[in-house]
Each structure stands twice: as C-alpha cells, then as structure tokens.
Amino acid sequence: MISARMRRRTAALAVLVLLSLALSGCWDRVELADLDLVSGVAFDAVPNGGFRITASIVLPQNLTGAGGAGGAGGGGGGPAEAVVSATGATIGEAIAALGQGLPGHIFWGHTRVILIGEGLARRGVQPVLDFFLRSPETRLATDLLVVRGEAGPLLQLSPPFRVPGTDVLYEHLRRQREPRAFIYEVAQSIRTASGATLIPEVHVGPPAPGGSPGGGGSGGATAPPTLVFCGTGVLQRGRLTGWLNETQMRGAMWLLGTTRRATVELNSPRGTVTVAVDKVHIHRRAVRLAGGVPAVRIRIAAEGMVGEVDRGKVPLQDPQYLIQLSNILAASIRGEADAALAAARSEDVDFLQFGRLVAADQPALWNPVHSTWRQIFPTLRVVITVLAHVRYVGNLVRLS
Amino acid sequence: METDLRRAVRELTERLHQLAALELNALWLLCDKLPLGAEPGRRDIFSVLLRRSSDLVEFDLPPAGGRIAHAYFLSSMTDTQVLNQGIVGGISPHHPAGAVAELHAPPTYGDAIRDVLSGCVLLLVEGIPGGLAVAARGYPKRGLQPPVLETVVRGPHEAFNEDLQTNISLLRRRLRDPRLVFEPLTLGRFSRTEVRLGYVEGLADPRIVSEARRRLAAMATTAAVDSNYIEESITDDPYTIFPQIDFTERPDVVVVGLTEGRFTILVDGANDALIAPVTFWSFMQAADDYYQNYYAGTFLRLLRYAFLTIALTMPALYIALTTFHQQMIPTSLLLSLMRNNVGVPFPALVEALIMEITLEILREAGLHLPQKLGTSLSVVGALVIGEAVVSSGLVSWPVVAVVAITAIANFAIPRWTMALAIRFLRFGEMLAAAMFGLPGILVVTTAIVVHLVDLRSFGVPYLFPVAPLDPARLQDTFARMPHWTPQRRPRLLAPAWRGRSGRRARKPEPTGAPGSNPRSTWRARA
Incomplete structure (x- = not known):
C-alpha cells in the first residue's frame, strides 16, 4: 500500500523530471530574425592552397512582395542581397571568417547553387563536397556548377528578374536541357567504377546588345552582363580535366540516356527543318563478346515533330520525304553521339559511365578488368544504334 | 417509538x-x-x-x-x-x-x-x-426554441428546453415504442432535482444501463443545477480533459443515440441531454452530416478531421518549422516569412502566445459581453487588434494568419466539449514545439493518442472501432454511409442486437403489357 507521503514524493519527482526535460530543449533553436540565409555560394582557389568563399546573403528587410507590412511595396530601398567574401586555409576557416562579419547564424538549408571556380575545380572539389555533405543543413540535391574563370564575381551580378538572384541559375538548371550535377552525385562519381562525371558550366558573357537595364528606370545605365551556359565540364575523380562543347555535351546526354527532349536543326535537301524531339527511349547495356571482352551497346529511339520550317519549300505531306527527314535526324543524333564518344576517348575520361555499365551488367567481366580499365576504355567497342522518326508535321503544311 | x-x-x-x-x-x-x-x-x-x-x-x-x-x-x-x-x-x-x-x-x-x-x-x-x-404543477418555462450550439441547415430545428416533461415529450414523439423507458431518479441533497435515465430496452446493453444506474445512485451533490454536475460525477476517468459523455440540445441526436443502444440522462433544469457511452469519433459527427447527401456528409466529416489536426497542431508546426526546421519550408515561403518577421523582437513562441492569448481574451470577453455589444467587440477584436498588433511590431502577419486559421478550425469541431479540449491541448503542443521542434510535437501527440486509447466511456474503448480495430464497424466513423446501407450496431454497445436496420427501396419493376417487354418480343420473333 502506497502511503500518501510516498505518493506526494512520486508526484514531486515526476514534476522534477518533466521540468528537467524543458532544460534540454531550445538549445539549437534559431529564430527567423537571426537567420543569415545563404542563397548561393561560390568557392575559388587562392594561390597558397587556401579557399576564398563568396556568399550572397538575403536581406529580408529589403525584400519586397505582395502584401508587405504596411504597404512597403516599392520603398524597399537597398538591394535584396548582400555579397560577402572571406578567405581561409580550409573551408571551415573561410566560413568562420565569413561569420565574423555577419550578425546571425549562417544558414545553408536553402542554398540552391554552389559555384566552383575553374582554378579550384582543377585542384579538386572534394573539400567543398566534404563540407556540404557533412553539414546537416544542406540538401544533398544542391546543384554544383563550375565557372570558367573566377566564381566569386558571378554572384555579384544580380539579374533583375528574381530574388534571390541565384534563382536565375537554379531555374535555368531546372528547366533547361543541360546535365545537372547534385553534390551527392558528384561525390558518388569519385568512388564509382568510371570515376568521372559531367558538371554544368556557366560564365559571364558580354552584355546583351540593346538590352535594357532592369527595374527602376535608372536611365542610360549599361545593360547588365549576361550569364552564359554552354557546354559542360568533365570531372575525373573530383578534378576538372576538360570541357565539352555544346555538340559533345548533347552527344554525351544521348549516350548517358539522360536526354528527355531535344531540338534538332536538320538541313534536308529541300530546306531547313527544326524537329522537336519529345519522345526518347534509350537503352544502354554492356554485353560480353567472344573471348570475354566487354562491349557496350546503346540503342537510341527518338520521335519528334516538326517544330519550324525555316527555309525552302518542304513537302511535309510526302511520306517519302518524312522518311528521308527521319534518316537525317538519326544521322544528326548519331553525329552528336560520335562526337561525345570521340571526346571521351581522346581525353581518356569515362564520363559516359561505361565502366559503371560493365560493372552493373557484367560483374564477372568487370572484376578482372577494373584495375586496368583506363587502358581498356579507349579501345572499348561501343555499338550505337539510332532509330528516329519524325511523326507529326502539324496542320500547317504550307504557309507560302 | x-x-x-x-x-x-x-x-x-x-x-x-x-x-x-x-x-x-x-x-x-x-x-x-x-x-x-x-x-x-x-x-x-x-x-x-x-x-x-x-x-x-x-x-x-x-x-x-x-x-x-x-x-x-x-x-x-x-x-x-x-x-x-x-x-x-x-x-x-x-x-x-x-x-x-x-x-x-x-x-x-x-x-x-x-x-x-x-x-x-x-x-x-x-x-x-x-x-x-x-x-397541479405550474411554473414559468421557456417555449421551444431552435438550438443555439448545434445548428443545422436542413433537419429539425427544435431544441430541448429546461423543462423535463417537455424534453421527455420531445423524445417520445420521435420514438413511439413501449421499450423506450425513462427511469426516475432524484439527485441533489438540497435541489432534489428530477433526473431520468432513458434507454431502449433490448437495444441498450443491460450491463451498461445497470452500471449507469449504479453510478447515478452512488454520486452525491448538493444541487444538480445542470447536466454537467452529473456528467462530471459519473465519468470513467475523472481527470481527463476529453469529454467521456456527450451532451446535445437536439432531441433527434438523442433519438439516434438511443436507437444505437446508448442511454440518455435528462436533468430537470438543464437544456440538454447527456448521451453515453460515446467514442472519440462521435464528437466529430455533426447532425448535419445525416441530413444531407452522403457524399457531402462524408466529405465534410473528413474535412473536419483535417480541421481537428489544424486546430491542434498548426501554431506548433509554425513554431517548430520556423525555429528548428527552416529547411522544410519552401524557399520562397521562407523568404516571405523572413520579410514579415523583420523588426519583431520576440521568439516565435512568444509571438504565437501573444496572439493566442489575445484571441482567448476576445473569445472569453465575447462570451460574457451583453449581446448588444457583440458587434463592437468583433470590430475591435478582428480589425483593430489584428492590425495594431502587427503595426506596432509585436507580432508578424504570418502568426496572425496561423492563429486566426487555427481559431476558425477550432470552431469547426462540432462538439463544444471536444473543441474545448483541443483548444487547451494546443498550448501543450506549442510549448513542446518551442522546446524540441517536430520531435516535441510528435511526442506530445503520441502521448495524447496513448491517453485516448486508455480512455473508456462506460467501459467502451474511446477509440472504438479504430482501437481496438473492428473493420466491419468502421463504416460510420470516417465516412457517412447512406441511410439505406445495413447498419451494424457498435458491438460493444449492444451485443444482443442482430439484424439489419437499413434497406433501400428497390426501383419498381417495369410494368406494362407482356408484349411490350423487348426480350419477349425478341423470343417470339425467334
């Protein structure tokens, strides 16, 4: 039988335990006002082996939007983002140095793009990946880009369309047809059989001629420089080894099987037709040849429709012509794929992930060759079959 | 002697x-x-x-x-x-x-x-x-009036009043069966209040009825001026915040309860009737569900569970997400929240508490205010306080929005007693969220569910038929089944009951001359 006193003591103990629970809370709490939200970050190499970090930080007080407090619609004043920079011998030191100039908690949870300068990319991106993969705040699917030249200055450009400015980069990657490189994918590629991956490239181009400056009517100002995406970088074991031009990049995507849509300009004997390829089926397989030699077979099936007719009188109503056009489309895709394959062979980098393919499909073959893959790769037999159809010509058969 | x-x-x-x-x-x-x-x-x-x-x-x-x-x-x-x-x-x-x-x-x-x-x-x-x-009793009493708390769009608009005889006649009129009995009782040492224990013999489980009789006989009170004086004295768990006995001012609701094998307690002087045993789910059912199309009824009922979740957790989720898990908020929403939060000196918890307590003040004041001042209060409350609190930098707009949505969602819970419990528990969720973030919300919600599983109403598990699970009897829990579906009585309420109560009138067979039947014509031709 529990006495009243015992019961009172138990109750007091329970209250103490419950109260002590409260003591353990709150420590990792960060209020919105204390958040320094990093919308984009750029890393560059500094000569003595260190790093320079450049971050664009959102200034919420300058953000404007519908329904702002007290009608603060246009009177925001200053820029919506501040770009800060710091250097350090390690990434951690650089970030600590960055933090000294900032009032709040540097928050990586909404960082949408990580830019790597060319110099650092050639030295190796592992330290950057390491930091972000360890940080609990960062998303694993954050886009990594490589910048031709210095990465830091690119953050300084703030395109007038969106806040935060890095949204322009992010949305471009999301919508366009370049390959994307998430930090976890790049990290994985270092350890995989092929050891190489592609990473989108961006650089600052000259101002668009006749472009108007954004926003608030500061007349006569020069047009802002544009961001140019063309081609892609090739990472071999985390180091930038070369670039692919646009044709090679498109070919690589055909061979990797990542193409979903494509727009191909075809020069037929009767005129120039642009075909929008919107149905793609790509089948990649590693096979075993006689004598235990691996080979790769890639089948590309593409269907498209006529997107525009640029020159000439094109008999779209003629089935024979459509067959001809389909063959030209197949040849065009094939040419792109061949260009990519040639680039991979000449640079001796397996960014087409053939090693991975062999390891997955023919593990018995992979084990004996994986140590000598670099020697085997340039002579690997690759059979590419392209099947293309131009199916839809639209209702606009004849305009002229 | x-x-x-x-x-x-x-x-x-x-x-x-x-x-x-x-x-x-x-x-x-x-x-x-x-x-x-x-x-x-x-x-x-x-x-x-x-x-x-x-x-x-x-x-x-x-x-x-x-x-x-x-x-x-x-x-x-x-x-x-x-x-x-x-x-x-x-x-x-x-x-x-x-x-x-x-x-x-x-x-x-x-x-x-x-x-x-x-x-x-x-x-x-x-x-x-x-x-x-x-x-030769004759004393002043109120005439029949429409219900105040449980209004319906379609369906009867009669509510109980404070006179026991009137209330009994309201029930009798809807349930003319000799098996409907009202056992007389007198409760209250001084008030000697007349009380009736009503049930349908043969539908109600005699064990539950005798348990109710026993508890009513064992309770003691000075004056039973309202049904709650009795409700509190006969519940299974005296310390819980959740209602274990339902009350209603609608005679039709009581009649449905009686035909489901529940019992009712009518108290002279109280303008409502108690219904028991009840489950958690019955507090989420509104009379309206049964008076309109069953698709609409089901949809509204499911929505109500969403409202319940909102009413319980929305401020807590706001606090947890904005102070611990900013990664989980979409970027553009987070930026918008940050913009609105500029210049607000308080942590999210304090902001939410300021707003919640302001709203509680308004509600409480609105309850005690003379009716004629009600409109002026709502103007002051809704417009002036909402605007002033934000303009003066005490609270940010998103918090006002969250608390307002929560308050409205709370009103959408059909039973006042359940809404009151949720309103109270919300503060616990908020404190847990402010200390531990989402894990805190999870732990508190789990504790609430564990408590609910533990509760019973006159021996019937509070979460029946979900826990313990009885799939065959889930039909009226989340969905509102059509009236013509065969209904099964809650097993724990009426074990003796067998049979079907619902049946739909079939479409009439096509009538006409034998020759007009297309099939017979075809046969004749063949």
Whole structure:
C-alpha cells in the first residue's frame, strides 16, 4: 500500500523530471530574425592552397512582395542581397571568417547553387563536397556548377528578374536541357567504377546588345552582363580535366540516356527543318563478346515533330520525304553521339559511365578488368544504334 | 417509538427559530422518518415548517361529508387554474374527486413537505390518517426554441428546453415504442432535482444501463443545477480533459443515440441531454452530416478531421518549422516569412502566445459581453487588434494568419466539449514545439493518442472501432454511409442486437403489357 507521503514524493519527482526535460530543449533553436540565409555560394582557389568563399546573403528587410507590412511595396530601398567574401586555409576557416562579419547564424538549408571556380575545380572539389555533405543543413540535391574563370564575381551580378538572384541559375538548371550535377552525385562519381562525371558550366558573357537595364528606370545605365551556359565540364575523380562543347555535351546526354527532349536543326535537301524531339527511349547495356571482352551497346529511339520550317519549300505531306527527314535526324543524333564518344576517348575520361555499365551488367567481366580499365576504355567497342522518326508535321503544311 | 418521534419533532418545531444548524438537520431527518398519521397537531407542524416560505398558501376547503380539509400549496409552483377547477371544484359535492391528474399519498412528513415544494397541493382531511398530494404543477418555462450550439441547415430545428416533461415529450414523439423507458431518479441533497435515465430496452446493453444506474445512485451533490454536475460525477476517468459523455440540445441526436443502444440522462433544469457511452469519433459527427447527401456528409466529416489536426497542431508546426526546421519550408515561403518577421523582437513562441492569448481574451470577453455589444467587440477584436498588433511590431502577419486559421478550425469541431479540449491541448503542443521542434510535437501527440486509447466511456474503448480495430464497424466513423446501407450496431454497445436496420427501396419493376417487354418480343420473333 502506497502511503500518501510516498505518493506526494512520486508526484514531486515526476514534476522534477518533466521540468528537467524543458532544460534540454531550445538549445539549437534559431529564430527567423537571426537567420543569415545563404542563397548561393561560390568557392575559388587562392594561390597558397587556401579557399576564398563568396556568399550572397538575403536581406529580408529589403525584400519586397505582395502584401508587405504596411504597404512597403516599392520603398524597399537597398538591394535584396548582400555579397560577402572571406578567405581561409580550409573551408571551415573561410566560413568562420565569413561569420565574423555577419550578425546571425549562417544558414545553408536553402542554398540552391554552389559555384566552383575553374582554378579550384582543377585542384579538386572534394573539400567543398566534404563540407556540404557533412553539414546537416544542406540538401544533398544542391546543384554544383563550375565557372570558367573566377566564381566569386558571378554572384555579384544580380539579374533583375528574381530574388534571390541565384534563382536565375537554379531555374535555368531546372528547366533547361543541360546535365545537372547534385553534390551527392558528384561525390558518388569519385568512388564509382568510371570515376568521372559531367558538371554544368556557366560564365559571364558580354552584355546583351540593346538590352535594357532592369527595374527602376535608372536611365542610360549599361545593360547588365549576361550569364552564359554552354557546354559542360568533365570531372575525373573530383578534378576538372576538360570541357565539352555544346555538340559533345548533347552527344554525351544521348549516350548517358539522360536526354528527355531535344531540338534538332536538320538541313534536308529541300530546306531547313527544326524537329522537336519529345519522345526518347534509350537503352544502354554492356554485353560480353567472344573471348570475354566487354562491349557496350546503346540503342537510341527518338520521335519528334516538326517544330519550324525555316527555309525552302518542304513537302511535309510526302511520306517519302518524312522518311528521308527521319534518316537525317538519326544521322544528326548519331553525329552528336560520335562526337561525345570521340571526346571521351581522346581525353581518356569515362564520363559516359561505361565502366559503371560493365560493372552493373557484367560483374564477372568487370572484376578482372577494373584495375586496368583506363587502358581498356579507349579501345572499348561501343555499338550505337539510332532509330528516329519524325511523326507529326502539324496542320500547317504550307504557309507560302 | 412513533410517539417519541412525534414528540421530538413537535418540540423541535416549537423552537424552530432558536434551532442550531445541527438540530435543524436533525429535525429534517426526523421528519423523513415520521409517518403522516391522523394526529391532531399535524397542522401546526406544517404551518411552522413551511411558514417562512412567503409563497405558501394555506386554506380550508368547505366541509364535505362533515369533515374539514386543509390545503397547502406554494403559489409559485402551482397552476391556479388546475387548482380552482380540479381541487376546489372537484371536492365539492357536484364533482367526483378523481378528475385531477396525478394523486398520491406521501408516507411521511418529509415526503409531504417535499411534495408541496415540488408543486403539489397537499390535502389533509381532519381525522383521516395520511394526506393526499395532488399534482397541479405550474411554473414559468421557456417555449421551444431552435438550438443555439448545434445548428443545422436542413433537419429539425427544435431544441430541448429546461423543462423535463417537455424534453421527455420531445423524445417520445420521435420514438413511439413501449421499450423506450425513462427511469426516475432524484439527485441533489438540497435541489432534489428530477433526473431520468432513458434507454431502449433490448437495444441498450443491460450491463451498461445497470452500471449507469449504479453510478447515478452512488454520486452525491448538493444541487444538480445542470447536466454537467452529473456528467462530471459519473465519468470513467475523472481527470481527463476529453469529454467521456456527450451532451446535445437536439432531441433527434438523442433519438439516434438511443436507437444505437446508448442511454440518455435528462436533468430537470438543464437544456440538454447527456448521451453515453460515446467514442472519440462521435464528437466529430455533426447532425448535419445525416441530413444531407452522403457524399457531402462524408466529405465534410473528413474535412473536419483535417480541421481537428489544424486546430491542434498548426501554431506548433509554425513554431517548430520556423525555429528548428527552416529547411522544410519552401524557399520562397521562407523568404516571405523572413520579410514579415523583420523588426519583431520576440521568439516565435512568444509571438504565437501573444496572439493566442489575445484571441482567448476576445473569445472569453465575447462570451460574457451583453449581446448588444457583440458587434463592437468583433470590430475591435478582428480589425483593430489584428492590425495594431502587427503595426506596432509585436507580432508578424504570418502568426496572425496561423492563429486566426487555427481559431476558425477550432470552431469547426462540432462538439463544444471536444473543441474545448483541443483548444487547451494546443498550448501543450506549442510549448513542446518551442522546446524540441517536430520531435516535441510528435511526442506530445503520441502521448495524447496513448491517453485516448486508455480512455473508456462506460467501459467502451474511446477509440472504438479504430482501437481496438473492428473493420466491419468502421463504416460510420470516417465516412457517412447512406441511410439505406445495413447498419451494424457498435458491438460493444449492444451485443444482443442482430439484424439489419437499413434497406433501400428497390426501383419498381417495369410494368406494362407482356408484349411490350423487348426480350419477349425478341423470343417470339425467334
């Protein structure tokens, strides 16, 4: 039988335990006002082996939007983002140095793009990946880009369309047809059989001629420089080894099987037709040849429709012509794929992930060759079959 | 023995004005014991004991058959028309005495006095032992009015009022079956409130009914002025915040409960009826569900569960997400929140508490305010406070939005008692969220669910038929099944019940001349 006193003591103990629970809370709490939200970050190499970090930080007080407090619609004043920079011998030191100039908690949870300068990319991106993969705040699917030249200055450009400015980069990657490189994918590629991956490239181009400056009517100002995406970088074991031009990049995507849509300009004997390829089926397989030699077979099936007719009188109503056009489309895709394959062979980098393919499909073959893959790769037999159809010509058969 | 009692009562009565409290109580106890005889002094006892009630009327009836009769009644509790026609007229030689409604003979002094207090006319005839209590109750009562809390778009608009007899007749009219019984009880040491335990014999589980009877008999209260006085004394778990007995002001809801095998408790003076046993799910069912299309009913019912979740967790989720898990908020929303948060000096918890408490003030004030000032309060509350709190930088707009949505969602819970519980638990969720973020919300919500699983209402598990799971009886929990589906009674309520209650009228067979049937024509041709 529990006495009243015992019961009172138990109750007091329970209250103490419950109260002590409260003591353990709150420590990792960060209020919105204390958040320094990093919308984009750029890393560059500094000569003595260190790093320079450049971050664009959102200034919420300058953000404007519908329904702002007290009608603060246009009177925001200053820029919506501040770009800060710091250097350090390690990434951690650089970030600590960055933090000294900032009032709040540097928050990586909404960082949408990580830019790597060319110099650092050639030295190796592992330290950057390491930091972000360890940080609990960062998303694993954050886009990594490589910048031709210095990465830091690119953050300084703030395109007038969106806040935060890095949204322009992010949305471009999301919508366009370049390959994307998430930090976890790049990290994985270092350890995989092929050891190489592609990473989108961006650089600052000259101002668009006749472009108007954004926003608030500061007349006569020069047009802002544009961001140019063309081609892609090739990472071999985390180091930038070369670039692919646009044709090679498109070919690589055909061979990797990542193409979903494509727009191909075809020069037929009767005129120039642009075909929008919107149905793609790509089948990649590693096979075993006689004598235990691996080979790769890639089948590309593409269907498209006529997107525009640029020159000439094109008999779209003629089935024979459509067959001809389909063959030209197949040849065009094939040419792109061949260009990519040639680039991979000449640079001796397996960014087409053939090693991975062999390891997955023919593990018995992979084990004996994986140590000598670099020697085997340039002579690997690759059979590419392209099947293309131009199916839809639209209702606009004849305009002229 | 009886002589001693009588002497004691008389002595105490004579000194009535000098009696101490203890002696006064003793006097009433003795009155309960003392049989109402024919002794000559009994008039004095009544006169003295009831004299301090200024509404007592005492008069002598004209002698009939050579005997004088004395009548006592309270003018405040008696219908004078019944009195004049039925009693004064009835006892005259021209009319037989039995023309009046309800007659009985109180066995003791105590009973006789209580009869007078409850509106009877007490007749004492000189020289004849015992008395006659004639029910001629008549007191002011409210007419039938539409329900205040449980309004419906379609369906009956009648609500209970404070008169027990009216309420019983409202139920009888909807359930004309001899198996519907109302067991009489009197509760309240001083109030002597009339209470009825109503159930349908054969539908209600006799074990549950006898348990209800036992608990009602065992409870003690000074005055049962409202049904909640009884509800709180007979629940299974006296410490829980969740309602374990439902109350309703709608007779139709009670009738449905009765046909499902539940019992009801009607309390004189309370304008609602108690229904038990109930489950958590019945608090999420509104009468409206059953009066409109079942697709709409199901949709609204499912929505209500979403409202319940919002009402319980939305401010907590806001606090947890904005202070611990900013990664989980979409970037553009986070930027918008940050913009609105500029210049607000308080942590998210304090902001939310300021807003919640402001709203509680408004609600509480609105409840106690004279009705005519209600509109001005809502103007001050909704417009002025909302705008001023943000403009002065105390609270940010998103918090105002979150708290406002939460408050509205809370009102969408159909049962007031459940809404009250959720309103209270919300603060616990908020504190946990402020300390531990989402894990805190998870732990508190789990604790609530564990508590709910533990609860019972007259032995029926609170979460039945979800826990313990009874898939066949889930049909009316989340969805509102059509009235023509065969309904199964909650097993734990009425184990003896078998059979189907729903059946749909079939489409009539096509009628017509035999030749008009297409199939027979075809056969003839073949």
